[in-house]
Amino acid sequence: MSIFVDTNTKVVVQGATGHQGQFHIGEMLNFGTKVVAGVTPGKQGEEVHGVPIFNTVQEAVMETDANTSLVLVPARFSKDAVFEALDAGITTLVVITENIPFHDAMEFVHYAMYKGAVVIGPNCPGIASPGKKAKVGILPSGIFVKGHVGVASRSGTLTYEIVNSLSERGIGQSTCVGLGGDPIIGTTFIDALNAFEQDTETKAVVLVGEIGGTAEEDAAEHITQHIRKPVFAFIAGRTAPPGKRMGHAGAIIARGKGTAKSKIKAFEKAGVKLASFPTEIADLVEKYG
Amino acid sequence: MKLFEYRGKQLFQKYGISIPKGTVIEYEGDHSNLFFPCVLKAQVPVGGRGKAGGIQLAQTREVAKEKLAGIFQMKIGGFQVKKVLAEEKIGVKKELYLSYTLDRSRRMPLLMMSGKGGMDIESVADNLIFKEWINPLIGIQRFHIRGILAKLELEKDEEKKIAPIVLKLYKLFREYDCELVEINPLVISGDEQVIALDAKVIVNDDALYRHPDLVAEHQELTMLEKEAKEKGIAFIQLEGNIGVIANGAGLTMATLDALTHYKGKGGVFLDLGGTDDPEKVKQAFELMKKAKPKVILLNLFGGITKCDTVAKGVSTVISKEGIDCPVISRIKGCNEEIAKDILKDAGLITAGSLQDAAKRSSDLAGW
Numbered sequence: 091m092s093i094f095v096d097t098n099t100k101v102v103v104q105g106a107t108g109h110q111g112q113f114h115i116g117e118m119l120n121f122g123t124k125v126v127a128g129v130t131p132g133k134q135g136e137e138v139h140g141v142p143i144f145n146t147v148q149e150a151v152m153e154t155d156a157n158t159s160l161v162l163v164p165a166r167f168s169k170d171a172v173f174e175a176l177d178a179g180i181t182t183l184v185v186i187t188e189n190i191p192f193h194d195a196m197e198f199v200h201y202a203m204y205k206g207a208v209v210i211g212p213n214c215p216g217i218a219s220p221g222k223k224a225k226v227g228i229l230p231s232g233i234f235v236k237g238h239v240g241v242a243s244r245s246g247t248l249t250y251e252i253v254n255s256l257s258e259r260g261i262g263q264s265t266c267v268g269l270g271g272d273p274i275i276g277t278t279f280i281d282a283l284n285a286f287e288q289d290t291e292t293k294a295v296v297l298v299g300e301i302g303g304t305a306e307e308d309a310a311e312h313i314t315q316h317i318r319k320p321v322f323a324f325i326a327g328r329t330a331p332p333g334k335r336m337g338h339a340g341a342i343i344a345r346g347k348g349t350a351k352s353k354i355k356a357f358e359k360a361g362v363k364l365a366s367f368p369t370e371i372a373d374l375v376e377k378y379g
Numbered sequence: 380m381k382l383f384e385y386r387g388k389q390l391f392q393k394y395g396i397s398i399p400k401g402t403v404i405e406y407e408g409d410h411s412n413l414f415f416p417c418v419l420k421a422q423v424p425v426g427g428r429g430k431a432g433g434i435q436l437a438q439t440r441e442v443a444k445e446k447l448a449g450i451f452q453m454k455i456g457g458f459q460v461k462k463v464l465a466e467e468k469i470g471v472k473k474e475l476y477l478s479y480t481l482d483r484s485r486r487m488p489l490l491m492m493s494g495k496g497g498m499d500i501e502s503v504a505d506n507l508i509f510k511e512w513i514n515p516l517i518g519i520q521r522f523h524i525r526g527i528l529a530k531l532e533l534e535k536d537e538e539k540k541i542a543p544i545v546l547k548l549y550k551l552f553r554e555y556d557c558e559l560v561e562i563n564p565l566v567i568s569g570d571e572q573v574i575a576l577d578a579k580v581i582v583n584d585d586a587l588y589r590h591p592d593l594v595a596e597h598q599e600l601t602m603l604e605k606e607a608k609e610k611g612i613a614f615i616q617l618e619g620n621i622g623v624i625a626n627g628a629g630l631t632m633a634t635l636d637a638l639t640h641y642k643g644k645g646g647v648f649l650d651l652g653g654t655d656d657p658e659k660v661k662q663a664f665e666l667m668k669k670a671k672p673k674v675i676l677l678n679l680f681g682g683i684t685k686c687d688t689v690a691k692g693v694s695t696v697i698s699k700e701g702i703d704c705p706v707i708s709r710i711k712g713c714n715e716e717i718a719k720d721i722l723k724d725a726g727l728i729t730a731g732s733l734q735d736a737a738k739r740s741s742d743l744a745g746w
Contacts (some may be wrong), residue, residue: 117683146506164584166588178674189585190585191583191585191586191589192481192556192558192583192586193515193553193554193556193583193586194586195486196481196486196487196515197515197516199486200486200487200514200515201515201516204516229682229683230682230683230712230713232682232713233682233712243629244629245604245627245629245630246627246629246650246653247625247626247627247629247630247680247682248627248629248630248632248633248680249629250680250682250712251630251711251712253713254680254712269395271628271629273481273483273558274481274483274486276607278484298629300628300629300632301632302483303483303484304483304484305483305484308484313722324633326490326629326630326632326633326636327632327635327636328636328639329632329635329638329639329645330632330635330638331617331618333599334615334617335615336628336631336632336648337613337614337615337628337631337632337648337650338628338629339584339585339631340483341628341632345500345501346501350636366640367633367637367733367734368630368633368733369732369733
């Protein structure tokens, strides 16, 4: 098993014919992902790396049975794209786009809940299950090794660094999911933890958090009550000043909430093992066995 | 983007929320529209201006002149006062608190009200703050407003006057893509009017394109931060003297944290993001140089972005423009060996690990 994406995942890429779309369709196909369709209005009949392009998600779904969408369309059109995918029956959406207005994200996250669909992101690198040859997103393929550690993270490059250091030690991953750096995201640490807890392939979980909001505090409380698998964590932004947005839209200490100190304290209380440096995660997991 | 109080109040007015009569004073000698008595309020994008002396009462023109001179000299929370709002003085019978924020955990607008208006909401006891979450799929409904107003123990005719304001503020919050709208205090005046005495409005930067009527002032940013924003570079000035350049916000934060571990202090947060475009790398380095750090720490992880292409950009900038402080680099990931060679040739110090790089940077910076 794995979480959210596996061998049954059939991907339609929204925003397939742009530079990013073309490049990452190629990368996903090389990873072994079943990319079955692309959507760019007005480009029906074209192909990208042999993948057929459709004008609408509905047509793509009817022709190819796609069940998962990768959203690469510009921020201004993302809400429309997500709504379109949800109405076409897509059940898992991975929204890579950065700078989507928060109110738009709030609307499509709630519509997805109403539809019973999973939204990962926005402003995320996507998700990869190396053992299932399924990658939906823009994560670099070379860093993954299949195995039993589940990774969920609010950041991109920092996660690659951590995953890479795990792989270098021979510690493989079941699924690695980038949850996104925005304040409003679809899939939270709690959702990922629940999925990893259920997943027989996952034996330990790594969370990569950062300042802003209370997602880590919420997760810590959830771990205490519901998660039996060991959890390891790294929190970025211990030295970030309040009121400054540290690169990610969601990485801001606002009105006294969202400090690294509070998150570290909550995780410690929940028995989560914390790393001081990103690569120290691999030491902790290795020591645990 | 945080709006000045007077800009926030203009929005309130547009939505039919009463505000005190007032005028904006643009410079010290601008007295012509003043009326008396008036309250002079420094316009700065930070809280705590009352305590700092940024709010003063003036009974006469003479006093106002003197006080304005003082206020225009002030720096509050690091921000020079450039505008002053002069308002009529309102007789206050009751002070309430009203706000909408985005609840990140529930991913919904959160309506908060309290009978304890006029003070910092964080200092108000939790059991005196009332909350309603509003599912964006249904929007605000009468039951939300009835529910929260009932907890405030107001008189019936007060409730009747406040209910429409709760509704109007929700509309403003949603239509202007706000992260926060706060009226603190919302007052019931001596003559039973409901008036917004203050306005705190933060609009989501990513939605500013839909609001051409709002001038993007970003007055909460420093000059260099503003320049970076125009160029689309994530750049933040901090208190220390070590400039950090990394790719990815999380990695940049983690690098700053590592410095602190070795008693160093980050002076600049610069996230290159996913770019390996030499022009962007050049702009980033130029900005960094303007911030005059004592040491630059470059921390890269190459994934889709290859280490060597970023390294090439960096070495081109350094060889062409020169750099007058030591640059310590730590490179990991795709094509790291090629990248290390390029950077070594450019005269950079290469470190083996983040810890090593952070320690050396901190030592060099003199911490």
